[in-house]
Amino acid sequence: MSIEIRAISKRFGGFVALDDINLQIPTGELVALLGPSGCGKTTLLRIIAGMESADAGQVLFAGEEATHVHARDRNVGFVFQHYALFRHMSVFENVAFGLRVKPRKVRPSAAEIRQRVNDLLKLVQLDWLADRYPSQLSGGQRQRIALARALAVEPRVLLLDEPFGALDTRVRKELRRWLRRLHDEMHISSVFVTHDQEEALEVADRVVVMNRGRIEQIGSPDEVYSNPASPFVYQFLGNVNVFHSRVHGEWADVGRAGGGPEGEATAYVRPHDIEIEHRPVVGSLEATVQEVHPIGPLVRVELAHASELIEVELTRERATVLALAEGQQVWLKPRQVRVFAAPSAAMEEGGSGI
């Protein structure tokens, strides 16, 4: 089922949590709301779920007005960061809860409930835990039970609030892939909130990058990573080197469209988009090698130019060919540069947007 968000705004006292948010989520899509903490992503998710009411704007489910529909009537599955399982119920009863509280007329029979719950537990591969209690499960198991519980009522929309935030890296990776598969099998619309860019880029069909109550960019994972719409998106998605025109003249001027000579510009270059050369080439920047760290499949090189640190990532092969030594003089050449005009303090420090 499609979700449409129209001009949603929300304030908490003087704090603007959401500022005129517009978003369309077509049926069957898995969307990630990505942003730093306090950017309003969880508030938006809770407004979609009906657990928070917006100050202004509308939420539409499949084209129907749902802004004032109570959470229990929205038919939305919600998965919480800290699972929110019912502690005094067994795993089976947790999953069965949504079915047992249905009005008598539409409630499935006891046998049907048993069947449905067992199917769901099989789906999340935890049918052997049916009689345990939540306190006896590991974090990853609890989150899968929470997901099975949310799916039991056959929701039209699945909402997940930092679903893997409390889990360790290995379990998180596994569950991510598993969520993707599950979403594809269930044919529902899913929205999940995360502050982990890797998670968003790996799992989602579309990524909505949010910052300070506004949407910065909406796009496919590839789009938002390789073609960021704003300096914020650039900095939030992966590492980036920032070059100011007053320090790194030629570099920041590369790709600058017009603009007076006194206008300042900032160039953004990803660490893996910088080439290191042993001799000067046209448009290159002189730098000194400070440190060389091999990290897994990559080699991270820190270089200094005019007392500013530049980070470069090389493949192991390239690093072997270059044979960099600390203190060595090299020349840097960017493969891809993105220039944004006048670096506003607001973008970098998150101060007032004036």
Place this chain on the structure above:
Amino acid sequence: MSASTSRSRVLPGFGLSLGCTLVYLSLLILLPLSGLAFKASHLSLAEFWAIASGERALASYRVTFGASLLAATANAFFGLIVAWILVRYSFPGKRAIDALVDLPFALPTAVAGITLATLYAGNGWIGRHLESLGVKVAFTPLGIVVALTFIGLPFVVRTLQPVIEDIEPEVEEAAASLGASRLQTFSRVLLPAIFPALVTGFTLALSRSIGEYGSVIFIAGNLPLISEITPLLIISKLEQYDVVGATALAMVMLMISFVMLLVVNGLQWWAASRHRGDGPSDGEVR
């Protein structure tokens, strides 16, 4: 405690602290109570039975335990509401109300009794209106229930507060998103989580009520067979230098209280252990 068991524990001082506990409990509780039992054993079984099952004694048991049960039940219900509101909502004057709950703990019980008796008497602020409705509170068994409710409330509220604080609001939201109504959320999700603590609070309020003397005698009227509580009967026996008779009644109270507490604790243990696992699983995630 042998050296080997104490060495196998991570936390030190088990032997010492257990020893302290036993000595302390023996001196404060076991010794006086055994003294009581010893004194009562001067009576032959027939004499004991004659005193314990006297008409006045039986009536006083009924009043004491009946009024205590009623008061504790009322407190369990309203105490739950008070605790819920104090934990879940914020409103002006919340801290004042929170402090107010503790007053029955601190107030001398005689003061409470006199105040309640004045309020509920036929010419008192509340009693005046109740009397015109045909309800007499002061100097009747109903007055005893009122006094016991007053002194028992903090026990329920203070026991429930930490437990309610422990329930994440998310659990309620989860129940709502699964389609549960407010009533279903309360009866299926919240109440089972609160229940063991509610039983504890009920038990504490009940025990306190059974032993209460000071506040009750001012409001009860103390008519033999109607509104006379067992503690008062014990005192009047003592005043007549009938120490043995007093101890016999005390023994009866002790035994009934003990059995009641045992049953309630058993209930509470059952409720709490229903959803307690054997500890975390092996942590495997597959």
